[in-house]
Amino acid sequence: MPRTPVWKSIAETLSEEIAKGHYRPGDKLPTEAKLASRFGVNRHTVRHALSDLTERGITRSRRGAGVFVQSAPVEYPIGKRVRFHQNIRATGRLPDKNVLRIETRPCDATEAAALALSEGDEVLVYEGLSLSGGAPIAHFISIFPTVRTPGLRAAFEEISSVTEALKSIGIGDYIRAETRVSAERASTTQALHLNLRDGEPLLRTVSLNTTPDGTPIERGITWFAGERVTLTVTPDSVTPG
Amino acid sequence: MPRTPVWKSIAETLSEEIAKGHYRPGDKLPTEAKLASRFGVNRHTVRHALSDLTERGITRSRRGAGVFVQSAPVEYPIGKRVRFHQNIRATGRLPDKNVLRIETRPCDATEAAALALSEGDEVLVYEGLSLSGGAPIAHFISIFPTVRTPGLRAAFEEISSVTEALKSIGIGDYIRAETRVSAERASTTQALHLNLRDGEPLLRTVSLNTTPDGTPIERGITWFAGERVTLTVTPDSVTPG
Numbered sequence: 001m002p003r004t005p006v007w008k009s010i011a012e013t014l015s016e017e018i019a020k021g022h023y024r025p026g027d028k029l030p031t032e033a034k035l036a037s038r039f040g041v042n043r044h045t046v047r048h049a050l051s052d053l054t055e056r057g058i059t060r061s062r063r064g065a066g067v068f069v070q071s072a073p074v075e076y077p078i079g080k081r082v083r084f085h086q087n088i089r090a091t092g093r094l095p096d097k098n099v100l101r102i103e104t105r106p107c108d109a110t111e112a113a114a115l116a117l118s119e120g121d122e123v124l125v126y127e128g129l130s131l132s133g134g135a136p137i138a139h140f141i142s143i144f145p146t147v148r149t150p151g152l153r154a155a156f157e158e159i160s161s162v163t164e165a166l167k168s169i170g171i172g173d174y175i176r177a178e179t180r181v182s183a184e185r186a187s188t189t190q191a192l193h194l195n196l197r198d199g200e201p202l203l204r205t206v207s208l209n210t211t212p213d214g215t216p217i218e219r220g221i222t223w224f225a226g227e228r229v230t231l232t233v234t235p236d237s238v239t240p241g
Numbered sequence: 242m243p244r245t246p247v248w249k250s251i252a253e254t255l256s257e258e259i260a261k262g263h264y265r266p267g268d269k270l271p272t273e274a275k276l277a278s279r280f281g282v283n284r285h286t287v288r289h290a291l292s293d294l295t296e297r298g299i300t301r302s303r304r305g306a307g308v309f310v311q312s313a314p315v316e317y318p319i320g321k322r323v324r325f326h327q328n329i330r331a332t333g334r335l336p337d338k339n340v341l342r343i344e345t346r347p348c349d350a351t352e353a354a355a356l357a358l359s360e361g362d363e364v365l366v367y368e369g370l371s372l373s374g375g376a377p378i379a380h381f382i383s384i385f386p387t388v389r390t391p392g393l394r395a396a397f398e399e400i401s402s403v404t405e406a407l408k409s410i411g412i413g414d415y416i417r418a419e420t421r422v423s424a425e426r427a428s429t430t431q432a433l434h435l436n437l438r439d440g441e442p443l444l445r446t447v448s449l450n451t452t453p454d455g456t457p458i459e460r461g462i463t464w465f466a467g468e469r470v471t472l473t474v475t476p477d478s479v480t481p482g
Contacts, residue, residue: 004429019351020349020350073423075421078474108261109261110260110261177475178473178474179474180316180473180474181472181473181474182467182470183424183442183443183444184442185441185442188245199440201425201467202424202442203423224424226423226424226442227423227425229423230421230422230423231422232419232420232421233319233421233422234418234419234420
């Protein structure tokens with residue numbers, strides 16, 4: 001088995017200490033000199049470990065001020081009602097969206113099956129970035145059957161929240177029927193969008209939202225920055241209410 | 242924005258066609274010569290695209306026979322009762338486990354909080370690989386409070402299934418109280434265990450199982466090979482029953 005490089009095991013030790021709360025979000029880590037002395041290595045090795053933590057989003061380096069612990073990952077409940085703006089607000093951060101694309105096109109066979117449409121039926125495509133406290137945490141592409149969501153395209157020109165846009169066209173409630181979660185590596189484009197390095201791990205969810213009577217209205221694919229977001233599943237979060 | 246290399250866009254096209262079912266699990270892909278002609282590139286470029294698909298676990302190359310589509314990802318429901326052996330059997334594959342470690346040690350503060358123990362209380366550590374149809378799909382480390390699971394260590398020497406081992410010591414039912422899902426990159430050790438390349442994406446779940454009366458009995462961390470496993474969450478799968 002290959003030997004773990006020293007900088008890597010230092011990075012692991014520090015990230016475990018952060019995970020356990022020995023250093024908390026906002027805390028400044030000890031100086032390079034102090035860490036070098038603690039681990040019995042030179043400052044170059046410490047710098048390597050610290051830049052690894054920063055690249056992984058665990059710490060943030062502020063020039064001249066030191067290295068600080070980043071906020072904990074955003075906890076994102078996957079329940080019966082999944083609402084982006086509400087989920088982010090619940091963490092004390094400001095939710096926002098950057099819209100990348102709003103357009104209509106014919107749906108393909110997979111989308112038709114998911115949305116109970118015929119292949120080639122028109123869908124509205126809404127693509128963008130989800131921000132939490134100004135930082136991008138996810139890239140999403142949602143599609144809506146235009147026949148069931150008249151006026152939604154115009155609504156999205158004004159309103160970035162899916163919940164609010166649907167409400168504005170008379171769809172007051174919707175329910176998460178299914179979420180499928182896998183992991184994949186960020187593409188070059190996604191890495192640029194999400195401030196990640198190429199190939200960083202993403203959590204990919206494919207979701208189906210329906211009206212309360214079970215009519216599909218949205219199929220969404222979302223790629224969450226996998227080390228910044230934790231999806232939580234509890235029986236309670238999926239119980240009606 | 243950097244230009245996508247040709248081999249990569251060919252790999253994307255083929256993986257989409259596989260995802261859409263144009264090529265199904267077990268199907269042989271067209272020969273290199275046919276793909277080169279279809280995409281208007283040389284065979285070297287096709288080979289690059291095909292080896293990318295194989296490295297991502299989407300296809301399997303069989304020397305002299307060609308390139309075949311791999312089975313679809315294992316669908317793994319995260320519900321109120323999560324049972325590895327049952328989940329895998331439901332996909333028509335044989336479940337199995339390779340045990341890496343069975344030992345006892347004092348728990349740390351995070352584990353104590355999750356399991357409602359005091360820091361330093363003894364826990365039983367059960368670490369291993371979960372196999373589906375002979376292929377490793379996950380690396381897991383579970384801990385059990387020894388005070389609430391007397392005899393479990395001996396049971397694991399005979400029985401690899403957690404459900405069956407718990408049953409043998411008189412715990413006939415347990416419930417998934419919470420699952421937290423994030424994505425991270427495979428460590429060198431995990432890559433070796435799961436037949437992945439270093440840094441491939443993993444789905445990491447941290448779960449808590451309790452007895453029906455709410456007493457914590459197992460905290461598990463599982464790293465699923467992210468491109469081979471899809472976790473599914475539906476309201477039904479989390480409803481009692």
